[in-house]
Amino acid sequence: MFRSAIGTLCFLTLLPVIAIQQNAPALGQQQAASAPFIAPDKIFGYRNPAAELQAEKIFLAVPDPKLARQHLQILTAAPHVAGSPEDRRTAEYVLQQYTAAGLDASIQPYKVWMALPLDIRVDVVAPAGVVMHGPSPEHVNDDMFQKDPRILPAFNEYSPSGDVTADVVYANYGRAEDFKKLQEMGVDVRGKIVIVRYGEIFRGVKVFLAAQHGAAAVILYSDPWDDGYYKGDKYPKGPWRPDTGVQRGSVQYLFRYPGDPTTPDIASVPDLPDSKRIAPEQATNLPKIPVTPLSYGDATPIMANLGGPESPRTWQGALPFTYHVGPGPVRVHMALKQSFRFTTIWDVIGIVRGTQLPNEWVVTGNHRDAWVYGAVDPSSGTAAQLEAVHGIGELLKAGWRPKRTLVFASWDAEEEGLIGSTEYAEQHAKDLSRAVAYFNMDVAVSGPDFGAAAVPSLKQYLRDVAKSVPSPKGGSVYDQWKATSGESEKNARNSTETLMTPSPSRPAAAGSADTPVGDLGGGSDYTPFLQHLGVPSANIGSKGPYGVYHSAFDNFAWFTKFGDPTFAYEQQMARICGLEAMRMASTDVLPLNYEDYGKEIAEYLKVAEQRAKVAFGEQAPSFADATKATQRLQQAGADLMKLQGKSIGDPGAMNFVLRNAERAFLGDGLPDRPWFKHVIYAPGEHTGYAAAVIPGVNEAIENNNLTLTKQQLQILTGALNKAAGALELAR
Numbered sequence: 090m091f092r093s094a095i096g097t098l099c100f101l102t103l104l105p106v107i108a109i110q111q112n113a114p115a116l117g118q119q120q121a122a123s124a125p126f127i128a129p130d131k132i133f134g135y136r137n138p139a140a141e142l143q144a145e146k147i148f149l150a151v152p153d154p155k156l157a158r159q160h161l162q163i164l165t166a167a168p169h170v171a172g173s174p175e176d177r178r179t180a181e182y183v184l185q186q187y188t189a190a191g192l193d194a195s196i197q198p199y200k201v202w203m204a205l206p207l208d209i210r211v212d213v214v215a216p217a218g219v220v221m222h223g224p225s226p227e228h229v230n231d232d233m234f235q236k237d238p239r240i241l242p243a244f245n246e247y248s249p250s251g252d253v254t255a256d257v258v259y260a261n262y263g264r265a266e267d268f269k270k271l272q273e274m275g276v277d278v279r280g281k282i283v284i285v286r287y288g289e290i291f292r293g294v295k296v297f298l299a300a301q302h303g304a305a306a307v308i309l310y311s312d313p314w315d316d317g318y319y320k321g322d323k324y325p326k327g328p329w330r331p332d333t334g335v336q337r338g339s340v341q342y343l344f345r346y347p348g349d350p351t352t353p354d355i356a357s358v359p360d361l362p363d364s365k366r367i368a369p370e371q372a373t374n375l376p377k378i379p380v381t382p383l384s385y386g387d388a389t390p391i392m393a394n395l396g397g398p399e400s401p402r403t404w405q406g407a408l409p410f411t412y413h414v415g416p417g418p419v420r421v422h423m424a425l426k427q428s429f430r431f432t433t434i435w436d437v438i439g440i441v442r443g444t445q446l447p448n449e450w451v452v453t454g455n456h457r458d459a460w461v462y463g464a465v466d467p468s469s470g471t472a473a474q475l476e477a478v479h480g481i482g483e484l485l486k487a488g489w490r491p492k493r494t495l496v497f498a499s500w501d502a503e504e505e506g507l508i509g510s511t512e513y514a515e516q517h518a519k520d521l522s523r524a525v526a527y528f529n530m531d532v533a534v535s536g537p538d539f540g541a542a543a544v545p546s547l548k549q550y551l552r553d554v555a556k557s558v559p560s561p562k563g564g565s566v567y568d569q570w571k572a573t574s575g576e577s578e579k580n581a582r583n584s585t586e587t588l589m590t591p592s593p594s595r596p597a598a599a600g601s602a603d604t605p606v607g608d609l610g611g612g613s614d615y616t617p618f619l620q621h622l623g624v625p626s627a628n629i630g631s632k633g634p635y636g637v638y639h640s641a642f643d644n645f646a647w648f649t650k651f652g653d654p655t656f657a658y659e660q661q662m663a664r665i666c667g668l669e670a671m672r673m674a675s676t677d678v679l680p681l682n683y684e685d686y687g688k689e690i691a692e693y694l695k696v697a698e699q700r701a702k703v704a705f706g707e708q709a710p711s712f713a714d715a716t717k718a719t720q721r722l723q724q725a726g727a728d729l730m731k732l733q734g735k736s737i738g739d740p741g742a743m744n745f746v747l748r749n750a751e752r753a754f755l756g757d758g759l760p761d762r763p764w765f766k767h768v769i770y771a772p773g774e775h776t777g778y779a780a781a782v783i784p785g786v787n788e789a790i791e792n793n794n795l796t797l798t799k800q801q802l803q804i805l806t807g808a809l810n811k812a813a814g815a816l817e818l819a820r
């Protein structure tokens with residue numbers, strides 16, 4: 090039954106595959122019109138790929154646009170914030186789908202500390218004549234979903250309750266440099282309500298910095314410059330944010346630790362005794378000043394009435410007047426009542442036990458909870474994952490079994506602070522110490538441009554997987570990815586979620602001149618797997634113009650009009666998602682590339698060394714030892730790559746050292762935030778989503794702390810040598 094490359098082509102365009110033809114005629118037509126798709130007939134890490142190639146062909150034929158549409162419609166039928174009865178119903182739906190596919194599936198509950206908004210008020214109280222009573226309900230002229238009484242008012246999760254009346258100051262994006270600029274301008278934010286626009290950095294970091302500078306409260310608003318009419322037509326005419334659209338979202342300090350605030354390091358299983366929890370007041374990942382979001386409709390009267398100096402011109406957004414920074418004369422009364430309590434959330438876990446290496450897990454995860462309907466975020470991911478599971482199910486029926494164990498996960502309460510994934514990872518830390526990879530998918534589809542982020546060892550693997558999946562635009566996903574990688578970076582930044590893209594300030598894919606794969610920041614469920622447990626991780630998504638993030642308008646109507654009308658990209662993402670898991674699960678030799686890892690770390694070190702010279706001048710510490718250790722890692726990786734790609738050497742021995750190499754990057758934890766153990770990647774304390782690379786060293790430099798910089802360099806050098814030493818064992 091093994092087919093040649095030509096056979097593969099026929100299989101994908103002509104065969105059973107009936108599903109593809111019936112349900113996505115556009116796919117077939119477009120493929121015929123442009124570059125042909127030819128699946129590669131070799132797979133790195135497989136010594137004899139015939140059986141795997143055959144299984145992949147069967148798998149790729151299954152994911153069905155019509156069924157993905159059906160999943161999405163069911164998952165987005167009602168608002169389903171974590172812990173709600175509607176969220177429970179989505180858990181049961183996923184359980185049913187996992188079980189139908191033949192997975193050993195169950196619901197895993199956790200009891201976690203969360204809040205819901207009881208009463209949220211933001212009123213302008215001065216100057217006289219300026220009237221605004223918010224937050225206004227989200228409303229446009231033509232949307233059938235906006236009136237549901239279960240839609241929560243706009244709020245920020247984990248803001249404390251509070252009652253503040255104060256003058257307002259505008260602080261641009263609320264970044265460290267923005268607060269510094271205000272200081273230079275002589276504008277004091279102490280005791281003020283700071284209004285900042287969404288974008289550039291994680292919202293929790295904005296609140297953290299505002300609090301550090303003495304602000305009494307924070308208003309976060311969506312400026313039309315960043316994801317509204319300045320980008321293009323607003324919803325429902327176009328995909329961008331309308332005047333009343335609000336971005337909800339958590340302001341947990343997840344750069345300290347994510348998950349249940351009362352259980353860092355341990356799992357919030359339902360019967361966990363209270364004595365094992367810390368009091369919420371003691372939790373260091375919760376903000377202490379009130380914060381709430383506004384639409385630009387509600388923010389306009391505030392912004393328009395600020396006095397004081399003109400804002401720096403780069404702070405000007407797209408509202409039709411000149412922005413000033415204040416303070417005052419506009420004065421706001423913020424009264425927030427939040428109801429904090431322990432809430433039960435539900436992960437759904439589905440397992441296919443491996444035949445040969447059952448203790449080595451390949452975990453694939455996506456969250457299921459949403460702020461409102463969550464059509465794009467996250468249901469596009471859930472629908473795609475369910476079609477991937479559907480494909481695995483068809484393989485199981487045909488008698489196929491993976492060598493390693495496949496774990497599929499539907500996380501809950503990601504939006505509140507990566508809670509479902511963090512509690513699961515903490516509970517299964519021991520099992521996961523042998524996991525070979527974690528594959529995340531959050532937003533699977535907001536448009537047609539594929540993008541990915543990963544640890545450097547997995548970047549080439551992702552490119553290879555993308556070469557084996559056809560694109561709705563013709564050719565492979567990889568071909569289209571390569572052609573549009575610049576575009577997708579732009580779009581992702583537009584959509585205020587920067588987690589998928591290579592950071593403009595850092596060289597991505599320094600290891601090769603190939604299509605850039607980004608670095609992993611701290612914005613989604615891969616965080617506990619990579620940054621706490623050292624499981625090699627990746628994140629994938631297909632992006633486009635998307636201005637309804639975390640609003641009531643991220644619903645089925647928006648998705649079918651703008652996101653993916655034919656569900657062809659849902660099918661594509663289901664195929665990528667399933668393929669990356671099944672290929673990793675049955676590989677002879679793990680396709681982890683530590684030569685690439687070494688090359689990227691070398692780039693990070695060069696940048697850090699320059700920064701250290703600027704910060705410390707003559708006294709700057711030597712990077713020679715760390716650089717030498719990186720070269721050693723790169724060399725050990727290159728030597729091993731030669732064996733990995735050939736049919737020589739013992740795969741078991743190679744896999745052992747490859748699995749251990751990533752764990753060698755785990756240390757005792759970063760200064761002030763010991764939950765984060767990984768010495769190469771952590772969410773930045775001052776940047777949030779953007780990956781902070783070699784965070785211990787970089788943050789010590791940022792804080793002008795020479796002693797700490799030296800100490801962190803030593804820790805890094807030790808970890809690099811440990812990883813290199815692990816790899817050298819395979820020689």
Ligand SMILES: [Zn+2]
Nearest residue numbers: 466467531532
């Ligand atoms: Zn999400």
